[in-house]
Amino acid sequence: MALPYNHKAIEAKWRTKWAEKPVNVDDGKKEKYYCLDMFPYPSGNGLHVGHWRGYVISDVWSRYKMQQGYYLIHPMGWDAFGLPAENYAIKMGVHPAVSTAENVRNIKKQINDIAAIYDWDMEVNTTDPDFYKWTQWIFVKMFKEGLAYEKEFPINWCPSCKTGLANEEVVNGVCERCGSAVTKKNLRQWMLKITKYADRLLNDLDKLDWPEKVKKMQTDWIGKSYGAEVNFPIDGREEKITVYTTRPDTLFGATFMVLAPEHALAASLATDETREAVEKYIYDASMKSNVDRLQDKEKTGVFTGSYAINPMNNEKIPIWLSDYVLADYGTGAIMCVPAHDDRDFEFATKFGIPIVQVIAKDGKEIENMTEAYTEASGTMINSGEWNGMESAVLKKEAPMIIEERGLGRKTTNYKLRDWVFSRQRYWGEPIPIIHCPKCGNVPVPEDQLPLRLPDVESYQPTGTGESPLAAIDEWVNTTCPCCGSPAKRETNTMPQWAGSSWYFLRYVDNKNNEALVSKEKAHKYLPVDMYIGGVEHAVLHLLYSRFYTKFLYDIGVVDFEEPFTKLFNQGMITGKNGIKMSKSKGNVVSPDDLVEDYGCDSLRMYELFVGPPELDAEWDDRGIDGVSRFLKRFWNLAVTSIEKNVPATQDMIKTRHRMVHDITQRLESFSLNTVISGFMEYNNKLIEIAKASDGAVDKETIETAVVLLSPFAPHIAEELWEMLGHDTTVFSAGWPEHDESAMKDDEIEVPVQVNGKTRAVIRIPAEATKEEAIAAAKEAVADKLAGTIIKEIYVPKKIVNIVAR
RNA sequence: GCGGCUAUGGCGGAAUUGGCAGACGCGCCAGAUUUAGGUUCUGGUGUCCCCGACGUGCAGGUUCAAGUCCUGUUAGCCGCACCA
Numbered sequence: 001m002a003l004p005y006n007h008k009a010i011e012a013k014w015r016t017k018w019a020e021k022p023v024n025v026d027d028g029k030k031e032k033y034y035c036l037d038m039f040p041y042p043s044g045n046g047l048h049v050g051h052w053r054g055y056v057i058s059d060v061w062s063r064y065k066m067q068q069g070y071y072l073i074h075p076m077g078w079d080a081f082g083l084p085a086e087n088y089a090i091k092m093g094v095h096p097a098v099s100t101a102e103n104v105r106n107i108k109k110q111i112n113d114i115a116a117i118y119d120w121d122m123e124v125n126t127t128d129p130d131f132y133k134w135t136q137w138i139f140v141k142m143f144k145e146g147l148a149y150e151k152e153f154p155i156n157w158c159p160s161c162k163t164g165l166a167n168e169e170v171v172n173g174v175c176e177r178c179g180s181a182v183t184k185k186n187l188r189q190w191m192l193k194i195t196k197y198a199d200r201l202l203n204d205l206d207k208l209d210w211p212e213k214v215k216k217m218q219t220d221w222i223g224k225s226y227g228a229e230v231n232f233p234i235d236g237r238e239e240k241i242t243v244y245t246t247r248p249d250t251l252f253g254a255t256f257m258v259l260a261p262e263h264a265l266a267a268s269l270a271t272d273e274t275r276e277a278v279e280k281y282i283y284d285a286s287m288k289s290n291v292d293r294l295q296d297k298e299k300t301g302v303f304t305g306s307y308a309i310n311p312m313n314n315e316k317i318p319i320w321l322s323d324y325v326l327a328d329y330g331t332g333a334i335m336c337v338p339a340h341d342d343r344d345f346e347f348a349t350k351f352g353i354p355i356v357q358v359i360a361k362d363g364k365e366i367e368n369m370t371e372a373y374t375e376a377s378g379t380m381i382n383s384g385e386w387n388g389m390e391s392a393v394l395k396k397e398a399p400m401i402i403e404e405r406g407l408g409r410k411t412t413n414y415k416l417r418d419w420v421f422s423r424q425r426y427w428g429e430p431i432p433i434i435h436c437p438k439c440g441n442v443p444v445p446e447d448q449l450p451l452r453l454p455d456v457e458s459y460q461p462t463g464t465g466e467s468p469l470a471a472i473d474e475w476v477n478t479t480c481p482c483c484g485s486p487a488k489r490e491t492n493t494m495p496q497w498a499g500s501s502w503y504f505l506r507y508v509d510n511k512n513n514e515a516l517v518s519k520e521k522a523h524k525y526l527p528v529d530m531y532i533g534g535v536e537h538a539v540l541h542l543l544y545s546r547f548y549t550k551f552l553y554d555i556g557v558v559d560f561e562e563p564f565t566k567l568f569n570q571g572m573i574t575g576k577n578g579i580k581m582s583k584s585k586g587n588v589v590s591p592d593d594l595v596e597d598y599g600c601d602s603l604r605m606y607e608l609f610v611g612p613p614e615l616d617a618e619w620d621d622r623g624i625d626g627v628s629r630f631l632k633r634f635w636n637l638a639v640t641s642i643e644k645n646v647p648a649t650q651d652m653i654k655t656r657h658r659m660v661h662d663i664t665q666r667l668e669s670f671s672l673n674t675v676i677s678g679f680m681e682y683n684n685k686l687i688e689i690a691k692a693s694d695g696a697v698d699k700e701t702i703e704t705a706v707v708l709l710s711p712f713a714p715h716i717a718e719e720l721w722e723m724l725g726h727d728t729t730v731f732s733a734g735w736p737e738h739d740e741s742a743m744k745d746d747e748i749e750v751p752v753q754v755n756g757k758t759r760a761v762i763r764i765p766a767e768a769t770k771e772e773a774i775a776a777a778k779e780a781v782a783d784k785l786a787g788t789i790i791k792e793i794y795v796p797k798k799i800v801n802i803v804a805r
Numbered sequence: 806g807c808g809g810c811u812a813u814g815g816c817g818g819a820a821u822u823g824g825c826a827g828a829c830g831c832g833c834c835a836g837a838u839u840u841a842g843g844u845u846c847u848g849g850u851g852u853c854c855c856c857g858a859c860g861u862g863c864a865g866g867u868u869c870a871a872g873u874c875c876u877g878u879u880a881g882c883c884g885c886a887c888c889a
Contacts, residue, residue, distance in 0.1 A: 677829035
């Protein structure tokens with residue numbers, strides 16, 4: 001027996017060689033392929049086998065693209081601003097920059113174990129002043145374009161993190177980071193006008209090769225709806241109340257109106273009789289947290305004592321206040337049609353408000369209505385001049401009718417809100433704005449960027465709505481760049497998402513001091529062709545990045561509008577019983593020991609073999625033995641074959657071409673787990689064939705298999721490639737192609753069914769006609785045929801079925 | 806409540822257009838080598854009343870033929886959650 005497979009020696013050898021002579025080089029002629037991982041936060045906990053999965057998937061895809069002849073852009077960097085580093089700093093009294101640098105060192109070492117083909121010359125770190133200079137530059141540009149603005153209003157406030165949060169960071173009323181109940185706090189905030197891009201963010205989703213799930217989540221998050229604003233006069237007063245509705249067709253059915261308690265007119269609608277109750281309701285509502293509001297399913301409300309006039313039929317309808325109407329959506333006021341809206345129905349039933357049906361269900365009026373009829377389908381009734389029209393048609397036409405009559409206007413609405421962009425924390429990019437008493441808000445001049453984050457005595461958040469930066473007088477006090485008067489710096493910092501919204505642009509030109517990225521390089525290397533990461537950023541990072549890219553397109557920095565052409569979300573690796581791996585659960589599996597025992601190549605392959613890449617998978621260490629055995633067996637076959645150098649047989653050639661075909665097809669369809677099982681199947685098959693040839697197969701077959709294996713197990717592939725007599729890297733070999741004609745069998749096996757049950761298997765020529773196939777089949781199952789044959793089916797090369805009765 | 810995903814042996818999973826369900830691997834059983842165990846190799850391994858029948862969460866349907874298509878339904882996970 002030839003030398004055994006020694007993963008340690010082989011992997012160490014090739015790491016060194018690849019470091020000396022990189023295999024991925026830009027010769028200026030190759031087409032580029034940009035394959036990107038979502039860059040990690042450099043946590044102190046290090047990597048577990050779940051982190052490996054995404055990196056292995058992207059590396060396999062990258063190396064495959066390299067074999068296809070692309071120049072590969074496959075960078076890695078660090079999303080290093082954020083709360084964990086800051087919290088660690090508070091606890092240990094060490095500067096976040098110090099702990100971050102240490103974590104980066106450790107994780108980089110662990111990532112190197114994966115042997116992914118990252119180009120570390122492109123590395124970026126969001127906390128590097130040379131990087132955040134450009135994060136700040138983008139903010140200044142947005143400010144100058146009117147997209148960054150200041151506003152004081154009640155924002156989401158996390159009492160535990162002591163900072164404001166964006167809508168996207170509030171999940172079920174609690175903080176996405178720490179799980180504390182989010183409250184409201186009136187604060188002066190920097191906002192980014194992402195809503196200006198709502199339509200483009202929505203429409204361009206069509207262009208993207210992304211998972212439907214993510215597109216759907218973004219679509220819902222943007223939440224565009226079509227409808228009308230209708231003005232309802234207030235009985236006995238000059239003012240009107242404007243409501244927003246998506247169902248103007250039901251206007252005749254509006255029997256009451258509800259305003260959000262925060263509505264500007266709410267208090268003024270009270271009469272002497274109702275004033276006390278109204279004021280109490282408004283006060284109580286202001287005291288409710290998000291969580292309370294979500295949990296109180298039972299509707300509450302109070303009648304204001306005032307009436308509005310339905311502009312279509314001039315009927316007086318009561319005006320109520322209720323917190324089921326949101327102040328910050330639409331106009332903060334709604335017309336209520338209890339017959340055709342579930343919520344209005346519930347409210348009307350509870351408070352004894354009349355219910356008027358205006359759309360016939362199944363052609364008639366419902367007696368004793370027990371639930372709202374919410375479909376826009378049926379004929380209009382009880383609707384004056386609209387009677388007899390189809391609801392679906394009227395729904396579309398009503399906004400125009402309303403507009404023509406001067407009762408309101410056709411309009412659209414979005415759920416998307418502007419992005420709360422300031423954080424009252426230390427470890428983030430300082431917002432480069434100077435508040436001047438004479439000139440107002442003045443951006444830090446571009447040639448003075450980066451505005452460095454100063455050192456500070458205490459990183460502790462103040463909780464007052466001010467960032468710790470506010471305590472540094474010598475930093476806060478400055479002069480206005482415009483007029484030179486004494487002025488103060490903005491002390492809020494940017495959210496964690498600021499750097500990650502554009503980092504992928506910087507990799508390809510990370511040392512450029514003149515521009516965020518040069519136009520030439522941006523054009524040549526971008527956008528990202530394949531983006532791989534978890535689904536948890538569907539409406540955070542992925543939406544923000546699209547917004548940033550569109551803005552940078554608008555100001556001429558890049559010449560594309562969408563950053564990520566294709567997106568792949570890998571499933572999570574969990575511990576036993578689907579429990580998320582975490583330190584506190586004690587179920588974290590570290591890759592370090594597995595690499596030591598089995599080698600990087602084995603672990604890479606097992607990460608893929610564990611299940612379909614897009615689904616979650618439970619980790620089980622034992623399975624790695626399977627791929628490890630496969631690599632040993634393949635090694636033995638390859639080494640023997642190289643030694644014996646036997647001539648190719650028909651069987652070997654056929655198997656080789658089929659192997660190329662199958663592996664390529666499975667890889668193309670991203671079915672990476674079945675690529676691994678495919679390798680095992682073909683290895684078993686080749687070992688079987690080799691038995692007739694002194695335990696060996698021909699060198700070309702081994703060579704082909706080695707190239708196919710190279711994206712998955714690069715070290716063993718490179719070693720065998722060298723043993724096959726090559727002095728160039730296996731990654732310059734080029735992806736093999738198959739020859740369809742070489743794959744064909746002369747004779748094939750076809751199952752024969754009688755009445756749908758398999759009774760025999762026949763061998764027939766591959767090109768047999770239906771008649772020949774049926775004849776052979778009948779002979780094979782002669783003893784099982786009873787009754788009259790009523791149907792004979794031959795699906796070429798697949799099956800024969802004889803139906804007899 | 807609305808929307809999406811998932812359901813196949815003891816376990817992870819496989820199965821283009823409907824065409825031999827359970828590939829491949831783990832585990833397990835038996836044997837060989839070695840023998841202290843492990844490694845390695847060979848064979849076996851869905852269920853049962855085992856020459857046959859039954860089997861892809863459950864109940865129907867379409868079809869010569871259904872894991873795959875249609876209707877209904879259950880469970881688990883994920884997203885959204887009073888957006889008018």
